[in-house]
Amino acid sequence: MENPSPEKSINLFHCLNELKDHSLVQEVQTYLSRGGDRHLFGARLSPAQWSALVFMMLNSEEELDEFDVWKYDPSEECLLRLLPVVTASRKALLFNCGITDEGCAALAAALRSNLSSHLRELNLNLNEPRDSGVKQLSALLEHPHCKLEKVELEHCSITDEGCAALASALRSNPSSHLRELNLNQNNLGDSGVKQLSALLEDPHCKLEKLELSDCRITDERCAALASALRSNPSSHLRELNLNDNKPGDSGVKQLSALLEDPHCTLEKVELYNCNIREEGCAALASALRSNPSSHLRELNLNYNKLGDSGVKQLSAVLEDPHCKLEKLELDSCSITDKGCTALASALRSNPSSHLRELNLNHNKPGNSGVKQLSALLEDPHCKLEILE
Template structure:
């Protein structure tokens, strides 16, 4: 689709600025190669904006840059310093990525076939000195570079490049390609190279621990029309036996890809439907990020799992609004990792359940500190069936002194105090419970000190939290 768009823009330029006269087809190729070289070199360095000297180095006439209708647009920006200069950019990043891939594909095609033609006139004793980069190495190298990119800036470039390798996708620009040998022979060679590239991508999926990278590799397989791994996981899903199946890391990544590309909206994601482990959570993190509610209770999530969740919640934007981690084993160390995310303003989490997660005073202190730094999002926090102690209760309830705090419900209980649950509901002005509803009073003086923490001031109004003994 994007190649059709680019070729259409080239034709529109010819029609508009050359009166519809037939232009040398090599001219179109030179223009595309020049724009593609600019796109690729700037994409490699992460640049979205470039200057006149960048255009000149790529063989682009600065006077013509602004008339590449729809493809390259001249923009103006005031430079801080000695001058105010013109800068240029593509109308959209995806156009830059497509042109960059097209440039690399055309350049390799030209170099490969030119060298191959030249070899025919080279004496046999000298042929070994002339090296032709095999096509499979060309694509493998592109896969490796994309995987090494920390911010994923080459992901779409790789998908475009692999899509261009299919003969069925080359129809629109076949006139720009150099060929050596018959068409049928070339297609057979291309099919063989593509099979090897597909096998290489699958190998990388098995090796790679990054769920984000694996998702892009599945998009690459999709571009190359290879659905085998996806079909295998779909058969597990249709049989309803995913949780009982022993899935490989590649299958877990395939499951994430299937869920993300499903037509159904990812509202609630329940990990227990598939498996309960840190490994499953790690592979399905992209699904957690795309969901509004993640139910991860009783899934054996540990500190390692919380570290992975932290990376998901730090993504901006994150769709996740409700996270249930009840009855897992993160401990205070895992809660600390989550707390560093909660204090980030980009985190939009509204409900967090950490019931029976081994949280002590130390973990409560981390949560209180995070919510003081970013008090405007979280509305419900469940810490029941933990051991917050007096210090933990006081630190968390003291958050209500901050007028920015949106925390409406705070659930706390301490197993060391016979499992009594205290629910603080601050969604509206509350009053102390009447004696007939208050139930038996705590027997320990330490508990009385914790109850005193329920009284806090907000502005000039004294509010006393409602205590429910369950």
Template sequence: MSEERGKDSLSQMSLSEKHRFVSPAAEEACQYVDRVVGINPLLQRKLNLSKHELGDTRVNQIAALLQDKHCRLNTLILSRCSITEEQSLILTSALRSNPSHLRDLDLSGNKLGDSGVKNLSDLLMNPQLKLEKLHLYRCSITEKQSLILTSALRSNPSHLRDLDLTGNTLGDSGVKHLCAVLKDSHCKLERLRLSFCDMTDEGCSDVTSALNSNPSHLRELDLTGNKLGDSGVKNLSDLLMNPQLKLEKLHLYGCSITEKQSLILTSALRSNPSHLRDLDLTGNTLGDSGVKHLCAVLKDSHCKLERLRLSSCDMTDEGCSDVTSALNSNPSHLRDLDLTGNKLGDSGVKNLSDLLMNPQLKLEKLHLYDCGITDVSSLTQSLTDSKALQFLKVLDLRHNNIGDSQQRLRDELRDSNCVLRDEDQLPNVGGLFASWIKSVNWR
């Protein structure tokens, strides 16, 4: 082991000796990165300084590093680094001078400002740039700035595969500018995240219509926190029925989808179910009747859904019974089921217990937070009598008053690999966005 460490040290030393930085600031940046991240940037293609407050001095050093001819970073992640408008200008200017290797850029959680967006746009228009991933989550980008940004994307769209503009108040007019990029036949976007972008049904309609004209590459679409309305749901449904679409992830958390709209949406999903692996309808008032429409999709043998989130969908035990019965007829692909915040009651848990008994089920995560459950005896019995615990890793029963039956469940899980969450540990968060932000991964 010590010999291997010695070889690593020698290789680092020889490489450092071979590639001397011309700029003293770049050398200082190299030492800083090595100290903070534990890796010499000369030996890597990825630099992740997320959550490090860089300040003016470090930003200037990092900029010098990015400009140096020896720097060949493919991935640069500077999310939540408290970067100011002036600092973002310095960093994007540095990238413009040495753009050819960059494939993944993440500036999420920093306020770019007008000059930062302008300089970033200049970088995006550089024909030498072959950027594949651009993450600008919560960068305070306005409608006006989005016009500049999307014009830049339109000038060089062929390489981009992943675009995240979550949490920016683009509004309908800002999104309309983006649609020109989405329609372009050279655009091969696979992942599009527009969560909480202040869109109404007009903006959602524009986006889905644009995607419908160029659907073949798209694999993930996230419209969380935008109000789709009737026209938005209709246009989204038209997109979902497009035979060229091979969508794998569809996230519609908190999109104000009604029972009536869910019928249109699920009919569309039913026409083209074979590619979808992840469906999130959390926070929409589907009710029991809306969920019943979805069950026709879940029963379909072509449906291979792995993750289903129906948190806070205004379901009762009746809706839960329909969902679990549908899943019971087609269980083999499901890995993650979230029914949080629906009033399932003990009868709903009983139906869920029948699903757990299915030998084809390989469920890994089951979320039943705040479901009005008072007795988990049937659930415990199913886990005892089936092979479910060979696969189950997380069982969330927080905020349920399960009383005496809790201890037997704990005893049953003690020697398993399953983590039981049965204490009320959820932080007190306010609003849909705050709730959602805790449920997603942000690198």
């Protein structure tokens, strides 16, 4: 016999409640009163008990701002049973709880059928929806009434097929509210990245943050993304995460051409462990120096082999009074005392510098480099707040 739908169970619970039968409430409260998180972990609730829990949560005086499945039972069953609560919440934290394409389909259907849903942020990181589940979510994002602003799908076994479905859905919905999309640690493939590029090229696209860390982005795929953004002067994109990919110097040169464009609105670029060397670093530095109207505020170049020669190029950027960088990360970049001296000298010579955070961890500044950096911090004009 099939379990009744959440709606039917809730109706049944309403009847019991009107008859002043509070036994279900008491049973559920017993589970919820257990200490720590995961109150329902290992519990075998009946459909009626699940419905009692839904009723209690929907009628609670507490505002349903955030639903965290880990506070109850990190499982797909918990999601399916508490769907009415999820759709009534503003943020849903459903990461790492075994959600498959079935759970994604049910969630998408519930949100499509509830035009008054409050859900704005959805975190499905570390689940297994795969392409089939992502297609269901794409159908939701295609819906003109969908109000989602942030979707996280990190490490969800998505390939180019699922990525293409997402991009196509967003392109076909000019009224989409989506501003942040996290696709980290998925194998998007050439066609998937091409679809994303086509999305970024669309003047109706309102994405402000795109995360593609560890997505096998090569120099060609990086070039496609950069070209799309260059061709869209009305782009809203502010943050681009390409950490742990392999664009190399050739891909970074394409990104540099983007940063050189006066219409580029990027404020934060992350290129951690991207196989960048002196040549790529020089291209980035040249682009920033030649664009006094650059919006870039944060640049992450950690774990690249920039060396002292690459850092000297960046120092010339920091020396420029037009440079608006506020955070620069150079952890593990093969920097010695010469590079540290160049950085310190550049910042001392630019009293209007905006730099507030500088990360030089895991380099080899030596005693002379440390002295130069110490002298910089003692300078009354230095605005650095964090030096690592």
